Amino acid sequence: MKAEKIWMDGKIVDWDKAKVHVCTHALHYGSGVFEGIRAYETDNGTVIFRLKEHVDRLFNSAKIFKMEIPYNKGQIVKAIKDIIKVNNLKSCYIRPLVYRGFNNLSLNPFDCPVNCAIAVWEWGAYLGEEGLVNGIKTRISSYARSYINSTSQKAKICANYVNSIFAKMEAIEAGVDEAILLDADGYVTEGSGENLFWVRNGIIYTTPANIVLEGITRDSVIKIAQDMGYQVKEKRAGRDELYISDEVFFAGTAAEVTPIREIDKYKIGEGKRGPVTENIQKVFFEITKGKEKKYLKWLE
Numbered sequence: 001m002k003a004e005k006i007w008m009d010g011k012i013v014d015w016d017k018a019k020v021h022v023c024t025h026a027l028h029y030g031s032g033v034f035e036g037i038r039a040y041e042t043d044n045g046t047v048i049f050r051l052k053e054h055v056d057r058l059f060n061s062a063k064i065f066k067m068e069i070p071y072n073k074g075q076i077v078k079a080i081k082d083i084i085k086v087n088n089l090k091s092c093y094i095r096p097l098v099y100r101g102f103n104n105l106s107l108n109p110f111d112c113p114v115n116c117a118i119a120v121w122e123w124g125a126y127l128g129e130e131g132l133v134n135g136i137k138t139r140i141s142s143y144a145r146s147y148i149n150s151t152s153q154k155a156k157i158c159a160n161y162v163n164s165i166f167a168k169m170e171a172i173e174a175g176v177d178e179a180i181l182l183d184a185d186g187y188v189t190e191g192s193g194e195n196l197f198w199v200r201n202g203i204i205y206t207t208p209a210n211i212v213l214e215g216i217t218r219d220s221v222i223k224i225a226q227d228m229g230y231q232v233k234e235k236r237a238g239r240d241e242l243y244i245s246d247e248v249f250f251a252g253t254a255a256e257v258t259p260i261r262e263i264d265k266y267k268i269g270e271g272k273r274g275p276v277t278e279n280i281q282k283v284f285f286e287i288t289k290g291k292e293k294k295y296l297k298w299l300e
Contacts, residue, residue, distance in 0.1 A: 025100035030159025032099030033061035042290035047299035061155035126254035135261030194252035247274030
């Protein structure tokens with residue numbers, strides 16, 4: 001995943017020299033926010049998928065976490081484009097990070113500076129190329145997703161992902177690809193780093209946006225599905241509804257659109273990528289290649 005250069009606080013530095021102090025506040029307490037963005041190679045050059053929406057969410061996350069980013073949105077957009085160009089990447093994953101730096105290690109973060117970094121690297125299918133075609137295996141995690149009022153569900157806060165890491169480790173040790181987390185009431189929420197969709201009788205369902213991160217790929221999938229004539233509904237559901245669904249799939253910047261073929265050793269549908277998932281996936285990847293004129297506004 002290593003590239004040549006990283007953007008740090010307005011300067012482009014060598015990858016191996018992009019360092020922080022060991023007493024950086026975010027290293028100890030997770031006091032940072034981040035984004036995951038993808039750039040794709042097209043016939044007309046490299047494009048970034050829904051860049052504006054991702055940068056808007058980065059700034060919203062920082063606002064919620066009471067961090068004032070020392071750059072405006074235009075400067076962050078330019079920095080993202082510049083670091084892709086400097087690394088000569090045609091397609092890549094983009095990780096902007098805004099974090100509390102070094103000053104003190106009190107739980108009071110306000111005296112610590114706000115630092116920014118943007119890393120980019122080549123990254124293929126997050127859950128595997130085979131998973132995109134044949135689907136992945138998952139399990140319901142024993143770890144409940146963080147309670148909605150425990151921190152913030154609208155911000156991509158670094159510390160929030162400890163919950164996801166526990167679920168992911170448990171899944172890997174159980175021999176599956178990914179975890180699905182339930183909320184404190186036992187309802188389905190999302191994966192460790194992906195939003196969740198399921199299909200029953202031709203209707204697409206997803207967890208209500210007010211209790212999960214407002215995923216940008218999630219929003220894209222909903223719009224694509226509706227434009228294709230599918231009915232999409234938000235719904236709270238128990239794990240057993242997933243077991244008897246015709247199809248289940250993840251959506252996220254890293255995961256893109258990844259079908260799920262198994263949950264808790266229950267075969268989902270036919271045990272392979274279903275037709276609805278395949279149709280949405282096909283359009284999604286055509287969009288990222290710049291081949292769907294209707295969605296060119298999503299590409300920068």
